[in-house]
Amino acid sequence: EVQLVESGGDLVHPGRSLRLSCTASGFTFGDYAMSWFSQAPGKGLEWVGLIRSKAYGGTTEYAASVKGRFTISRDDSKSIAYLQMNSLRTEDTAVYYCSRGFIPPVSAWWFDPWGQGTLVTVSS
Amino acid sequence: SSELTQDPAVSVALGQTVRITCQGDSLRSFYASWYQQKPGQAPVLVIYGRNNRPSGIPDRFSGSSSGNTASLTITGAQAEDEADYYCNSRDSSGNHVLFGGGTKLTVL
Numbered sequence: 001e002v003q004l005v006e007s008g009g010d011l012v013h014p015g016r017s018l019r020l021s022c023t024a025s026g027f028t029f030g031d032y033a034m035s036w037f038s039q040a041p042g043k044g045l046e047w048v049g050l051i052r053s054k055a056y057g058g059t060t061e062y063a064a065s066v067k068g069r070f071t072i073s074r075d076d077s078k079s080i081a082y083l084q085m086n087s088l089r090t091e092d093t094a095v096y097y098c099s100r101g102f103i104p105p106v107s108a109w110w111f112d113p114w115g116q117g118t119l120v121t122v123s124s
Numbered sequence: 125s126s127e128l129t130q131d132p133a134v135s136v137a138l139g140q141t142v143r144i145t146c147q148g149d150s151l152r153s154f155y156a157s158w159y160q161q162k163p164g165q166a167p168v169l170v171i172y173g174r175n176n177r178p179s180g181i182p183d184r185f186s187g188s189s190s191g192n193t194a195s196l197t198i199t200g201a202q203a204e205d206e207a208d209y210y211c212n213s214r215d216s217s218g219n220h221v222l223f224g225g226g227t228k229l230t231v232l
Contacts (some may be wrong), residue, residue, distance in 0.1 A: 045159070
């Protein structure tokens with residue numbers, strides 16, 4: 001069974017940092033892109049960013065709202081994707097989900113499955 | 125354009141057919157995917173690509189696309205289909221991901 005489990009969510013003060021982890025099982029992790037999403041309380045889904053597989057250069061893409069503050073990385077030997085969140089703001093408060101990405105170069109993208117999410121609260 | 129637009133709420137009588145739409149310029153270039161999210165749960169992919177259902181998704185769910193509009197159709201809506209539905213697409217640059225604001229489906 002394909003499974004993704006996020007961890008690392010916490011209550012942090014504005015300006016501080018936090019690292020989330022997404023541990024995968026049930027598939028060959030290194031063959032897939034991984035993506036992070038957020039959902040603020042009572043709000044819709046937002047894309048945070050993604051990291052491609054090593055076969056596609058392991059390159060990253062980020063939403064404008066987090067570019068320069070958040071960094072996505074991966075450890076294929078451990079089947080873990082990370083979201084390093086720096087300079088956190090109150091508006092970053094959200095549940096953060098990771099998902100396996102199907103991102104062919106020239107056609108539609110989709111994301112499946114999703115983890116259960118981990119809550120990040122940024123507050124003083 | 126960097127937006128996908130969905131109606132905030134739609135309702136359907138039990139057993140009837142409902143269409144949920146998503147509009148955006150990027151949909152002229154890329155198919156949408158659709159996600160179902162029930163309260164307190166993670167999103168679940170229900171439609172991707174031209175009109176593909178992941179394993180385990182009932183065949184009452186289908187997708188279509190025309191011009192700048194993608195649609196998710198539920199034929200014979202069931203009580204368990206009551207949820208929020210989000211569309212998603214690549215943006216026009218091809219390197220970023222867009223989401224619609226979500227549609228809350230109520231099954232009456």
